[in-house]
Amino acid sequence: xxxxxxxxxxxxxxxxxxxxxxxxxxxxxxxxxxxxxxxxxxxxxxxxxxxxxxxxxxxxxxxxxxxxxxxxxxxxxxxxxxxxxxxxxxxxxxxxxxxxxxxxxxxxxxxxxxxxxxxxxxxxxxxxxxxxxxxxxxxxxxxxxxxxxxxxxxxxxxxxxxxxxxxxxxxxxxxxxxxxxxxxxxxxxxxxxxxxxxxxxxxxxxxxxxxxxxxxxxxxxxxxxxxxxxxxxxxxxxxxxxxxxxxxxxxxxxxxxxxxxxxxxxxxxxxxxxx
Amino acid sequence: xxxxxxxxxxxxxxxxxxxxxxxxxxxxxxxxxxxxxxxxxxxxxxxxxxxxxxxxxxxxxxxxxxxxxxxxxxxxxxxxxxxxxxxxxxxxxxxxxxxxxxxxxxxxxxxxxxxxxxxxxxxxxxxxxxxxxxxxxxxxxxxxxxxxxxxxxxxxxxxxxxxxxxxxxxxxxxxxxxxxxxxxxxxxxxxxxxxxxxxxxxxxxxxxxxxxxxxxxxxxxxxxxxxxxxxxxxxxxxxxxxxxxxxxxxxxxxxxxxxxxxxxxxxxxxxxxxxxxxxxxxxxxxxxxxxxxxxxxxxxxxxxxxxxxxxxxxxxxxxxxxxxxxxxxxxxxxxxxxxxxxxxxxxxxxxxxxxxxxxxxxxxxxxxxxxxxxxxxxxxxxxxxxxxxxxxxxxxxxxxxxxxxxxxx
Numbered sequence: 174x175x176x177x178x179x180x181x182x183x184x185x186x187x188x189x190x191x192x193x194x195x196x197x198x199x200x201x202x203x204x205x206x207x208x209x210x211x212x213x214x215x216x217x218x219x220x221x222x223x224x225x226x227x228x229x230x231x232x233x234x235x236x237x238x239x240x241x242x243x244x245x246x247x248x249x250x251x252x253x254x255x256x257x258x259x260x261x262x263x264x265x266x267x268x269x270x271x272x273x274x275x276x277x278x279x280x281x282x283x284x285x286x287x288x289x290x291x292x293x294x295x296x297x298x299x300x301x302x303x304x305x306x307x308x309x310x311x312x313x314x315x316x317x318x319x320x321x322x323x324x325x326x327x328x329x330x331x332x333x334x335x336x337x338x339x340x341x342x343x344x345x346x347x348x349x350x351x352x353x354x355x356x357x358x359x360x361x362x363x364x365x366x367x368x369x370x371x372x373x374x375x376x377x378x379x380x381x382x383x384x385x386x387x388x389x390x391x392x393x394x395x396x397x398x399x400x401x402x403x404x405x406x407x408x409x410x411x412x413x414x415x416x417x418x419x420x421x422x423x424x425x426x427x428x429x430x431x432x433x434x435x436x437x438x439x440x441x442x443x444x445x446x447x448x
Numbered sequence: 449x450x451x452x453x454x455x456x457x458x459x460x461x462x463x464x465x466x467x468x469x470x471x472x473x474x475x476x477x478x479x480x481x482x483x484x485x486x487x488x489x490x491x492x493x494x495x496x497x498x499x500x501x502x503x504x505x506x507x508x509x510x511x512x513x514x515x516x517x518x519x520x521x522x523x524x525x526x527x528x529x530x531x532x533x534x535x536x537x538x539x540x541x542x543x544x545x546x547x548x549x550x551x552x553x554x555x556x557x558x559x560x561x562x563x564x565x566x567x568x569x570x571x572x573x574x575x576x577x578x579x580x581x582x583x584x585x586x587x588x589x590x591x592x593x594x595x596x597x598x599x600x601x602x603x604x605x606x607x608x609x610x611x612x613x614x615x616x617x618x619x620x621x622x623x624x625x626x627x628x629x630x631x632x633x634x635x636x637x638x639x640x641x642x643x644x645x646x647x648x649x650x651x652x653x654x655x656x657x658x659x660x661x662x663x664x665x666x667x668x669x670x671x672x673x674x675x676x677x678x679x680x681x682x683x684x685x686x687x688x689x690x691x692x693x694x695x696x697x698x699x700x701x702x703x704x705x706x707x708x709x710x711x712x713x714x715x716x717x718x719x720x721x722x723x724x725x726x727x728x729x730x731x732x733x734x735x736x737x738x739x740x741x742x743x744x745x746x747x748x749x750x751x752x753x754x755x756x757x758x759x760x761x762x763x764x765x766x767x768x769x770x771x772x773x774x775x776x777x778x779x780x781x782x783x784x785x786x787x788x789x790x791x792x793x794x795x796x797x798x799x800x801x802x803x804x805x806x807x808x809x810x811x812x813x814x815x816x817x818x819x820x821x822x823x824x825x826x827x828x829x830x831x832x833x834x835x836x837x838x839x840x841x842x843x844x845x846x847x848x849x850x851x852x853x854x855x856x857x
Contacts, residue, residue: 187490194480194491198471205500247655254663334632336828342498343468349500351615389694391701 174223182211182218183360188348192219195346201287201305201327203342206350209395212330216286219326227284228325230272232292238300241273241287242310264314273301276325277308284326291334298341305344353396355382365400369407376413377403380420384427384436394426402426450526453513457496460509464496471495485514489611501824503616510611630702633827637677637749637834679703680744680791681714682721684754685729687770692799695822696753699797703751711748715740719758720780721787722769737783741790749834750787750794753822756813757800763809784816795830797822 176192178184184192192215195202204212220227230241246267253259260266276283290298304310305327309320329345331337353361355378362374377399385393394402405422415421420440427433454469472495475481481488489510497506650670657666681703683696703712715725715735724734744750761768762780769776776783788794796817798805805811805819813819818833820826 187487190480190487190490191494194475194494197478197480198475200471203498247652247659251655251659251663254659335635336632339463339498343465345498346494347498348494349503 176219176222179218179222181364182214182221183357183364184215184218185351185357188215188350191346191348196326198346199324201329201345203329203331203337203345203347204350205331205333205347207352207393207395208332209397210350210352211396212350213286213288216284216288216328216330219328220284223284225282225284225326227286228272228276229286229288231288232290232297234292234294236293236297238297238304239271241271241301242277242304243271243274243312244269245312245314265317268312268314273304273325274310274319277310277319277321280322282323282325284328287327287329289332289334290329291331291337295335295338299338302341302344352385358396358399361396362400362403366403366407369403370413372413373406373416374403376416377406380416381426387435387439389435391429391432392427398426453492456513457506457509460505462497462502462505462509468496500616504614507611507614507616514611630699630824630827631705633824633831634702637679637831676747677709678711678744678748679709679713680740680748680750681712682725682750682752682754683714683716684719684752685716685731686718688755688757689799692755692822695799699753699822699827713740713744717754719754719762719770721752721783722776722778722780723783741786744791746791746793748791748793750791751830751834752787752794752796752817753799754796755798755800756796756810756819757804757807758809760808760812763812781812781816784813788816793834795820795833797826797830 174196176189176196178189192202204215206212216227216229219225245264246269249259250261250264250267254261270278272285273287276285307320308324309318311318358378358381359374362369362378381394381399381402384390402422402425405425406416409421411421420436423433423436427436450473454464457464472492475491475495476488481491492510493503493506497503648670650668653668653670654666657668658664681700683700685693685696689696700714703709703714715721715727716729716731717725718731721737723737725737725740726732726734758770759768762770763784764779764781766777766779767775768780794817796813796819798810798819799822800810802821805814810819818830820830820833
C-alpha cells in the first residue's frame with residue numbers, strides 16, 4: 174500500500190515518503206503548516222489514491238476524546254424508558270460510534286482524519302493516547318472492548334493554536350508542510366487553472382510573493398487565497414499590466430483592513446532608482 | 449554511527465527519546481531511507497523532531513554530523529552493522545526496554561537483508577546495492593531541498609547542503625514571534641475554575657444518574673467551566689522602546705484579540721510606571737495608578753513590557769520621572785513594588801537581548817519582577833510562571849536588596 178499523490182493534489186516527494194512511513198509503521202501522522210497549505214486535503218488525497226474510505230472527525234473546543242470513539246445516547250434511552258419505545262434493556266442500541274470507533278469496528282481499513290486537534294482542550298490529545306496506541310477501546314456501559322481488525326490510517330492536523338503534549342508528539346510521525354516555493358506554486362495553480370496565461374501567472378506570482386514578504390503584514394495570504402485571486406482576475410479579464418500597477422481585488426487576498434492599507438501604501442511608494 | 453547521531457542530536461538540545469529513535473531504526477530497516485542520505489534527512493526529522501521550531505537546530509546538528517562524511521556515508525552498511533549488533537541507547541527506561549522485543553530486531557534484520565537481496569537482483573547493479581543510472585547511492589538523494597521537482601537535470605544536492613541552508617531559521621522559537629504564536633502562548637494562561645463551587649447543572653451526569661435510577665430524576669451539579677483569567681498589560685512606549693515598537697504591537701494585538709480573558713486592561717507608561725498610567729500611546733490621557741490598582745486584585749495577572757533601561761534616578765529618586773512637567777512623590781521602584789504586592793502573578797517581558805540584562809536598572813527591576821525575554825520561549829516561560837504563581841503568598845523580594853545594583857556605581 175503506497176501513496177503516490179493524485180492528479181488534483183500535488184505533494185512534494187518528501188511528503189509522500191513521510192506518508193508512506195506513517196502508513197507502514199502504523200503511526201499517526203501529524204501535519205502542521207501555514208493555513209491553506211493543504212493539510213486537510215492530504216487526507217482526502219490519500220483516501221482517493223489508496224481507494225479507502227475517509228472518516229473525518231472535526232474537532233471543536235468542546236470535543237472530548239471519547240466522542241471520537243462512541244457516544245452513549247442517554248437522552249434517547251431515558252426518553253424510551255419514560256415513554257416506552259424501544260428496548261431499554263439493550264444498552265448497545267444507544268451506543269453510537271464516533272469516527273475513530275467506526276474505523277476500529279469496521280472490517281475494512283479506513284482513514285481517519287482528526288482535523289484541527291489543537292482546537293480541543295489541552296488534555297484532549299493525551300486522552301487519546303491509549304486508544305491510538307492499542308487501537309482498541311472499552312465501552313464502559315456494556316463492558317465490551319472494541320479492537321481494530323484493520324488498523325486505520327490516522328492523519329492529524331494542527332494549526333498551532335495550542336502546543337501539543339510531548340507524550341502525544343512522541344507517538345506521531347511529524348511533517349511540517351513548507352510554504353510552496355514560486356515554482357511549486359506554479360504547479361499548484363496549474364491544477365486549479367490549467368489554461369492560465371503565462372504572462373498573467375508570472376505577474377500574479379511575483380506580486381503574491383512580494384506581498385507575503387512585506388514584514389509588517391498581519392496575515393500572510395495563503396495558497397487557497399491565491400487560487401481565488403487568480404480566478405477573480407481572470408473572470409474580470411484583467412491584464413497582466415494592470416496587476417502590476419493596480420493590484421485589483423486585493424480583498425480576495427487580504428482579509429484585514431490594515432493589511433490592505435499596508436499593501437496599497439507599499440505599492441504607491443516610489444521605487445528607488447536601481448542601484 | 450547511529451547511536452552517535454542520536455547523542456549528537458541530544459547534545460544539540462533535541463530531546464530525542466529512545467522510543468522515537470527505535471521507531472526511526474524500524475523505519476530504516478523497512479527501507480524507508482532508500483539508502484539515500486537525502487531521504488534519511490527528512491525521515492529522521494519526521495521521526496524524532498516533532499516541532500517545527502526545532503527544525504533549525506536539527507539542520508545545524510545534521511550538517512555538523514554529516515559534514516565531510518556526506519559523500520562516503522553508506523547508510524545501508526551502517527544500518528547492517530548496527531542491526532547485526534544492535535547498540536541501544538544507555539538510558540532506556542524499563543517501559544522502553546519492554547517495547548524492544550515487540551520490535552524484534554532479528555526479524556527486522558532478516559527483512560532488511562531480504563529486501564536488499566531483492567534490490568540487488570532488480571537493479572543488477574553489480575557491486576552497488578541501490579541506485580540507478582550512475583547516481584551515487586549515498587548522499588545524493590536527488591530530492592530537491594525545496595521539495596519541488598525530484599532530481600532535476602543537475603542531480604540532487606547533498607543532504608548536508610540542504611541542512612546547511614538553514615531554511616527553518618525563521619521558525620526558531622527563541623527568535624520568531626508573530627501575533628498568532630503569541631496568542632497561542634497567552635492561551636496557555638487560561639485557567640478553568642475547577643475550584644469553584646458546584647452551582648451549574650451538569651446535564652449529562654444528571655441524565656446518566658437518572659437513567660441509572662430507573663428514571664427517577666436526580667440532579668447533578670458541577671463547577672462551571674468558566675474562565676476567570678484577568679490580565680493587565682502595561683507597556684513601555686517611546687524613547688529606547690521605539691526599535692521594539694513592532695514587536696510590542698504584535699503582543700498587544702495578540703493579547704487584545706484573546707477572547708479567553710475574563711477581563712483585559714492595558715495601559716502605557718514611559719520607562720517606569722508612576723502615579724499615572726496612560727491609555728494612549730502619546731501619554732496624554734491617563735488615570736491615577738492608585739485607581740487602577742484599586743480595580744485589580746490578586747486574581748489578576750500583570751504583564752509589564754519594557755526594556756527597563758533608564759537612568760537610575762528614574763527608579764530610585766522622588767521626582768526622577770522622565771516626563772517634563774511631571775513630578776513623582778514616590779519613587780518608581782515603590783510603584784513597581786506596590787504593583788507586585790497587589791498582584792503576585794506578574795512578570796516583566798523585556799525585548800532587549802539578555803546580554804544587556806546586567807545593566808543596573810534592569811537588575812533592580814528584576815529584584816521585583818521575574819523577567820523574561822520577549823521571544824516565544826520567553827513568553828511561554830513567563831506564562832508558566834504566571835500559572836504557577838500562587839496568590840496570597842508573602843513575597844520573598846524583601847530578602848533581596850533592590851538598591852544593591854546601585855551601590856557599586
